[in-house]
Amino acid sequence: MSEITTTFGALGVPQPIVSVLATQGKETAFPIQVDTLPDTLSGRDVLGRGKTGSGKTLAFAIPMVARLGGALSGGKRRPGRPLGLVLAPTRELATQITAVIEPLADSYGMKVTTIFGGVSQQRQVAALKAGVDIIVACPGRLEDLMKQGFVGLDAIEISILDEADHMADLGFLPVVTRIMDKTPQSGQRMLFSATLDNGVDKLVRKYLHNEVLHSVDEANSPVAAMTHHVFETESVESKKLLVEKLASGTGRRVLFMRTKHHAKKLAKQLTDSGIPAVDLHGNLSQVQRDRNLAAFSAGDVRVLVATDVAARGVHVDDIELVIHVDPPAEHKAYLHRSGRTARAGKEGEVVTLVLPAQRKDTAALLRKADITVTPQQVTADSPAVAALVGDVAAYVKPAPRAAVQPQGAPRQRQSQGGQTQGGRSAGQGRSQGANAQRKRAVREGGAASGAPKQGGPKSGAARTGGQRTASTGGSRAFYSTASGSASQGSRPAGGRTRARG
Incomplete structure (x- = not known):
């Protein structure tokens, strides 16, 4: 791959933006930026097709700011009447775009x-x-605010649809259509997508006018720096050891799981093994998702265990390894998961772990993704595994658990814990203690679904020697109310905890 030497200034980017990019260490443009900027800066509609990590966020952010900023007069801003609109499929992607x-x-x-x-x-x-x-x-929250009259799109001059194929996968196309119908036909429009299937082509035909198509193929994309591996292992137990070994390196890595429960469980197992990890999935509140992603971005933890909610829109610098602990269901998910590494010209490694029963389906998935790789039979001690792990990070002792209030102890924050659920009187001490513990767990972790059943006779937190749940970084652990020590068990979210003695 030849070195890219085109500067942003040479592409016609205004000096104020060039200066900002220079302070960020960005002086030369990536292929999709080189291809699209001359057209977008001149006001043309553009259809950009580029694999994740190819630099398309800057490709549309630069012309949007340059064209709106250059024409903006101080008195033009009006309440609830923005000039530029970017639609994104997920909260994480919207946040990342805003940061750019x-x-x-x-x-x-x-x-x-x-x-x-x-x-x-x-x-x-x-x-x-x-x-x-x-x-x-x-799209969903924007349409809601439009219906409430807080925002109108009649002044929009530039509209951008990012990750349009993912919006289609999530079923957002009807609401996207209703939103775009409210923007002026005369405005400039850009659509960026890895594929044009599942209805994206209809968006292109309806909303882009005399558009220019720009596509960055694998040969010219920074994503070409990605190396793929398939590691076959014979049993669930050997896979568990393999996952722990792959997660033990010093660099950042993202582990992908099929379900929210398994993502939560694996993050806890790794943390208990001395490998700090956080989870990211749809069961977490936005505050928990932001907190866990911030900890991963800052380097406080080096392992992120995620479901496909993180496959798009989560951009953290220098992720050196993506591990498909559970192979995804289809090839597009594989490509987008894998795209968390090898971003912005950096190199990266991708590993898919395969049990015997998964070999056929995984081979078919990789063929559809146009990935050619020879599977390797490995264990946690194999040289191929050690080469990917590199230097092993030091063991990190799990943080001590918060002390659990003993039964019958004076309670604080009476206003929040003083009344029991289900109409029981405040004088029933055992029920009070259970409710106070449940509410404290919810306040600390936000995972109400994992709390013991309220008001039920078998609520474990209401009995000495029972168990309660606490949430730390979005991962749930179990503690004995008698001793405050952590047990090694785990249970599905929303399950019931029973007293044992």
Whole structure:
């Protein structure tokens, strides 16, 4: 692959943006930026096809800010009437896009806000009322705010659809269509997608006019720096040892699981084994998701265990290894999961772990993904595994668990724990203690679904020697209310904990 030497200035990017990019160490453009910027900066509609990690966020952020900022006069901003719109399929991707746009927008005195569900709309509404120039939004919450009259799209000059194929996969195309119908036909539009299937082609035909197609293929994409491996192992137990070994290196790595429960369980197992890990999946609140991702980004933990919710939109620098602990169901998920590494020109490794019963399906999946790799039979001690792990990180002792309040002890925060559920009187001490512990677990971890059944006669937290759940970093652990020590067990979210003695 020949070295890319085209500068942003040479592509016609305005000096204020060039200066901001230079402070970030970005002076030369990637292929999709080189291809699209001359057209997008001139106002053309563009259809960009590029694999994840190819640099398309900057490819649309630069022209949006340059064109809106260059034409913006101080009095043009109006409450609830933004000029630029970016639609993204997930909260994480919307947040990542905003982080890219904001420094560029600041150079022109422009305001950007992010709109997505899962959190209170109060701050989003306040930002809209104060006036913003660009909104980065997930379709569902944006349409909700439109229906409430807090935002209108009649002033939109530039619209961008990012990860359009993923929006189609998630069933967002009807709401995307309703949103785009509210934007002026005369505005500039850009659509970026890895594929044009599942209805994305209909969006292109309906909303892009005289568009220019730009596609970055594998030969020219930074994603070409990705190396794929398939490790076959004979049993569930040998796979468990293999996962722990692969997770033990010093660099950042993302482990992908099929289900939310297994992601939570694996993160806890690794942490208990001295390998700090956090989970990321749809059962976590937005606050928990943000906290866990921030810990991973900051390097406080080096392992992220995720479901496909993290396959798109989660960009953390220098992820050296992606591990498909559970092979995905289809090839597009494989490509997007794998795209968490080898981003922005960096190299990266991808490993798929395969049990005997999964060999046929995994081979078919890789063929569809156009990935050619020879499977290797390995154990945790194999040289091929050691080569991927590299230096093994030092053991990190799991953090001590929060002390559990003994039964019958004076309770604090009476207003929150003083009344029992289900109409029981406040004088029933055993029920009070159980409810206080349940509420404290919910306040600390936000995982109400994992709390013992409220008001039930078999609520374990209400008995001496029973068990309760506490949530740390989104991963649930079990503690004895008698001793406060952690047990090594785990259970599915929403299950019931019974007293044992």
